[in-house]
Each structure stands twice: as C-alpha cells, then as structure tokens.
Amino acid sequence: MKFVDEAYIDIAAGDGGNGCVSFRHEKYKEFGGPNGGDGGRGGHVFALADPNLNTLVDFRFSRRHEARRGEHGMGSDMFGAAGDDIVLKMPVGTIITDAETGEVLFELLKPGELITIAKGGDGGFGNMRFKSSINRAPRQKTPGWPGEKRHLKLELKVLADVGLLGLPNAGKSTLITAVSNARPRIADYPFTTLHPNLGVVRVGPEQSFVIADLPGLIEGASEGAGLGHQFLRHLQRTRLLLHIVDLAPFDGADPVAQAKAIAGELKKYDPALYDKPRWLVLNKLDMLSPEEREVRVKDFVKKFKHKGPVFQISALTHEGTQELIKAVYQHIKAQQVAEQPSEYVDPRFAGGDEA
Known part of the structure; x- marks a missing residue:
C-alpha cells in the first residue's frame, strides 16, 4: 500500500x-x-x-x-x-x-x-x-x-525511538533487516526505499525499541530535492538518530563530504532536529580489507570531527550490529527514565540492564 x-x-x-x-x-x-x-x-x-x-x-x-x-x-x-x-x-x-x-x-x-x-x-x-x-x-x-x-x-509522524538517516544505498534497509523484524525491499540501486519502514528491535526479554528506516537523503533535501525530504518530519519524534555512512561508496565519492552534506540538510530543515543525539555508524566494512578499513575509519573520524559515539559495522554480515543495538537500548532507556516521573517505568525497559 x-x-x-x-x-x-x-x-x-x-x-x-x-x-x-x-x-x-x-x-x-x-x-x-x-x-x-x-x-x-x-x-x-x-x-x-x-x-x-x-x-x-x-x-x-x-x-x-x-x-x-x-x-x-x-x-x-x-x-x-x-x-x-x-x-x-x-x-x-x-x-x-x-x-x-x-x-x-x-x-x-x-x-x-x-x-x-x-x-x-x-x-x-x-x-x-x-x-x-x-x-x-x-x-x-x-x-x-x-x-x-x-x-x-x-x-x-511515525513514533519511533531511533531513526536511520543517510544517503541512498548507505545500507539503512540492510541494517534494519539485520536487527529487527522489518523486511523492507533491498536492492543495489539508489532510492529503493520509498516510504518509512518501522521495525521492533528485540534486545532481550521485555527489552525492545522501535527503529525507523526512512528514504535516503541527498544534498538539497531540505529545499525539496530527492525523496527523503518528504519524510524528515518523522525524525522529529525520535530519541536518537543513527547516521549511516557508506565507508566504501561504489562511485568513489568522499564519505566525509557526503556525511557533512547530510548533516547540513538536517540543520537547514530543523535546527532542533540537528541538535538531537546523533551517532555515526560506519557501514560496509566487509567491502574493505582489514588494513584499508583501519586507515579509512581513522581518516574519516579525523576529518568529520564528530563529537558523539562512532560505531563500525557491516550490516550485511552483522558484524558489530549487536554492540550497536545494545548501546542504543541503554541510551534510550536512560532517556526514558530521565523523562518520566521517578515512580513510572516504561514496561519495555523494566527487564534490567543485561540483554
């Protein structure tokens, strides 16, 4: 539909x-x-x-x-x-x-x-x-x-705890498939995702959060370019943004420049959205050799100057995805506890800290 x-x-x-x-x-x-x-x-x-x-x-x-x-x-x-x-x-x-x-x-x-x-x-x-x-x-x-x-x-505006953003073909759909029950369409061409997909990530018994995969953004999205601009509003209710970066783009583009362009579009669209907690997720490490992987990660972190957490994963092989979702869950749980009165605990986060 x-x-x-x-x-x-x-x-x-x-x-x-x-x-x-x-x-x-x-x-x-x-x-x-x-x-x-x-x-x-x-x-x-x-x-x-x-x-x-x-x-x-x-x-x-x-x-x-x-x-x-x-x-x-x-x-x-x-x-x-x-x-x-x-x-x-x-x-x-x-x-x-x-x-x-x-x-x-x-x-x-x-x-x-x-x-x-x-x-x-x-x-x-x-x-x-x-x-x-x-x-x-x-x-x-x-x-x-x-x-x-x-x-x-x-x-x-979809109600999700975590929102995925990034360029088309950055691996957002592959990641949400790897960690949740969502099954979006995945293909090797841009703009495969045409509408938001929601998935429930199970971390442990009675421990879960909702993640949203949105159509990819391109430069100029805040002014209406591309497709993802139509769905930027859905990120406004999330507690955490995961910025998915393709560390091995097939066209040889500069991942740092691409990541900065997406961050700029967020700021133009809504400064409050730009100020939300945002973590970098460097994806497609399986496309690189161990030596090249280490060099590219260090180079990216140095040039992008990101202040928040940085994760290295391969959504295709699931490398690093478990560590990522556990860290995300702990962050959401801490935010939820801080926002609610002391006597209230959301049932999703009542299962303890251990997955």
Whole structure:
C-alpha cells in the first residue's frame, strides 16, 4: 500500500434535533397540558488511534465525514434519539491541525486513544420545558444547535525511538533487516526505499525499541530535492538518530563530504532536529580489507570531527550490529527514565540492564 502521511478532510458533527410543541389530548380531559419532547443531540465525530494502521491513505479517497443529526422531539413526552456517532480510525502518531488557522488541535500518541474532534449540537427544548404556574399552555420551542464543522489537516509522524538517516544505498534497509523484524525491499540501486519502514528491535526479554528506516537523503533535501525530504518530519519524534555512512561508496565519492552534506540538510530543515543525539555508524566494512578499513575509519573520524559515539559495522554480515543495538537500548532507556516521573517505568525497559 502506498505510504501517505498527509491528508485533508472535512468533518461535520450532527445538528441537534428540534424541540416539539404538543399538548396532551385525552377523552374527558380538555386541558391536558404540554407534552412536547426535546430534540436529540447530534452525533459526535471521534478520532481513534489504531495501532494496526500506518498510513493516512484512506482519507485521500474519503474526505467528507458527517455524523447524523439528532431526531426531533415528539408529543407524549417523547424525546428525539441522539444521532449516531462516527469514529475515524487513524494511525498512532497522527497530528490533527485546523487547516484554516494552522492551529494544532490534537495528537494521537497512544494506541487506543479516543478523542472528540467535532461535537454534535445539543437538541432543542420542547414546550413541556416552558410550562410554569403562569404559563400553563406554552407554545415555545427551540431549534437544535448546529454541530461543529471543521476543515482539518492530518499529518502523520511515525513514533519511533531511533531513526536511520543517510544517503541512498548507505545500507539503512540492510541494517534494519539485520536487527529487527522489518523486511523492507533491498536492492543495489539508489532510492529503493520509498516510504518509512518501522521495525521492533528485540534486545532481550521485555527489552525492545522501535527503529525507523526512512528514504535516503541527498544534498538539497531540505529545499525539496530527492525523496527523503518528504519524510524528515518523522525524525522529529525520535530519541536518537543513527547516521549511516557508506565507508566504501561504489562511485568513489568522499564519505566525509557526503556525511557533512547530510548533516547540513538536517540543520537547514530543523535546527532542533540537528541538535538531537546523533551517532555515526560506519557501514560496509566487509567491502574493505582489514588494513584499508583501519586507515579509512581513522581518516574519516579525523576529518568529520564528530563529537558523539562512532560505531563500525557491516550490516550485511552483522558484524558489530549487536554492540550497536545494545548501546542504543541503554541510551534510550536512560532517556526514558530521565523523562518520566521517578515512580513510572516504561514496561519495555523494566527487564534490567543485561540483554
């Protein structure tokens, strides 16, 4: 299925039903009094965070969503029935924004989270509501209130602990295949990955984290060049970025220049994203001899001047991948503990430090 991470929809909650003017008519009882019931409320529109969804593609083909209006009140003290609510299922990580003002209204961050995005109108009052000691035969009623109507922008930002970034063919898909349950398409040409792939990395019993493989970036991505720029937003919610570098590019390009170009694109797109913890992962060491490997690694580290951790791996042969994921897990665990209140521990990180 095509990955769609943005959509526009129109929603309308149901209008409330009108109140009723009615009087009781019984044999031998000429003045039975008012018995007009209230109208029913209009249906609400809800958004449900569904963990089984990973795209907004359904909303590309179905853009108008309306809840039913409430039924009108009737005589004999009968109130109108409430209109049926509708529930729109959306992927976890969806941001709901008012398309007119740009205001962020809601964020679906937890699986199963249910929020009201448009409230149905209240029903109108029937004439029995207006009965009093000085007005025994009221003929007043009120119409139902209109339901809320909104033009919304839906934007999906995947919820992952770790994001992979790098040039096309840097080995991101091979790495996520080696360490997780994700099975993206892998080929020996650029731009094989066309949409984000999520994988769960199992470090040990009840110890795991979520990793995201995004389409490769190229220079100029922050201005819209290439494909990866469409998905840079998905890195904004990650706790850690792994910058995958091809240490043995087949075209003979300079890995240092390529890595600096990607770092520059991050900074142009979002300085906060650039400031996130970012580790260097030097990949494709299996393509180099032991002597050449040592020389290239030292040369790269010296020229790139990276301040964070540097890992050497071969995603194809799995060399160094276990050490990498254990270090990543420990980093995420430390961040999670620091962010949560002291009495709270995420169940994923409750299994201890040992894998």
